[in-house]
Ligand code: ADP
């Protein structure tokens with residue numbers, strides 16, 4: 140679709156929850172190597188609560204949907220990733236506004252606002268071995284696709300296709316933010332768990348817009 144409807148965007152949240160549930164063990168195994176072995180369980184709890192909130196209190200517009208999702212994540216996910224994903228969703232929703240669809244440009248603007256929120260909150264830069272290492276380059280791919288005439292679905296697919304390589308490229312990096320940074324040199328050689336969950340986030344968006 141050229142546009143991302145409210146239904147497609149709430150489907151994104153549901154698909155992200157399903158992908159996290161499917162890969163919970165893997166995300167936690169990655170976090171066991173360079174963190175405290177809770178990234179999968181943290182995000183599973185939070186994304187399941189997001190789906191429960193969608194079912195209990197169906198939002199009437201895109202802004203309301205992502206404010207609800209963001210507040211739910213901040214409330215239910217312990218750890219660094221809850222406030223970070225929560226801020227992403229809250230800023231996405233505030234920027235999207237009370238609309239029932241986003242075109243490709245508006246979707247790119249909302250995604251970028253979400254990213255800016257993650258950076259404002261976590262102060263990570265590309266290369267610090269965090270979710271930012273996937274988000275930043277993939278949103279640039281999204282913007283370039285839109286500049287080249289792509290609709291929302293095609294741009295989201297291009298961004299998702301770029302994600303696994305960026306995720307895997309976190310392995311040789313030295314962690315400079317979050318718990319993994321406490322390990323210093325011992326963080327080298329392992330994929331960052333947040334970069335893996337952010338890859339799921341982008342793949343879920345592409346799938347939701349394709350469906
Ligand atoms: P915790 O580290 O508190 O247990 P999680 O395990 O749920 O939280 O999440 C860890 C992930 O959060 C990391 O893999 C990293 O991608 C991300 N992260 C941690 N700190 C930051 C930060 N300051 N900026 C961006 N992302 C961060």
Ligand code: MG
Nearest residue numbers: 174175177178
């Ligand atoms: Mg952890």
Ligand code: MG
Nearest residue numbers: 175177217218
């Ligand atoms: Mg923790």
